[in-house]
Amino acid sequence: MDAQRQKAFRRIFFNLKSIRLHGPEPASLEIEDIDRDEFNNWSxxxxxxxxxxxxxxxxxAAIRMSDNGFDEEAAPLLRSATEHAMWLWWIRKDGGKVLEALQRQQATSLQKLLGAQEIGWTLDSPILDNIDALIGQATRRHAELDAFAHLSHLAKRYRDDLGNLYQAWLVDTQNSHPTLQSGAAYFKTLADGQPQGPGFRLLHKSDSQEHNIAAKAVIMFHVALTAYSAVAGLDDYYLPKLDRVTEQIGQLSRS
Known part of the structure; x- marks a missing residue:
């Protein structure tokens, strides 16, 4: 992507940020005697x-890292943003029921943390009490949603909306974990016949220019705001503005 288009996507991102910062907040909830489903909806x-x-x-943060030459190292941030945006879509579709699946997922993770004490350190009593309380909140309600905590299942369910995001997440996963791909960013393979080849030329920073950080950030933020707008009941404010941004993205993609 050329520098001019990168700057254009950067401007779009900060326009989205301004739209959110100046937007209304959802109505607050005074928690009184409400049932679990209603509480989950507000949660x-x-x-x-x-x-x-x-x-x-x-x-x-990824954009600002890119501004300073840390495109490769921004991958974990973009991966996290993609995952959060996809799960926002999940809440948009299934509402408060997703909270039940999240509580079960949290309980499973905390149980692993408790088990890790055998090879790590012993947690203090107040922390253990808090963990036990959180684990105790999990029930089996709406267990049919648990499969969608796996992004592949969620992407297949909403392939038109999330298919491309899932593929981008897989790419960033390769660059976020210890993989051949994450290491290859910092060396060049020199073939036989090249100067100093065959062998490797080691780099202190990646010289790749193929990351398109700002464009990816715009897409993730746009998806997140679209989902949040529906969940919070703020479509009247957000959707017209997001539609205009969609037009801008389309124009840049066609140029």
């Missing part, structure tokens, strides 16, 4: 707000 709004904030800040 979903709070979680969606938190995830959208995580997407916004992770994407902005």
């Amino acid at each position: 979903a709004v709070a979680v969606a707000w938190g995830w959208t904030t995580r997407v916004a800040r992770s994407c902005e």
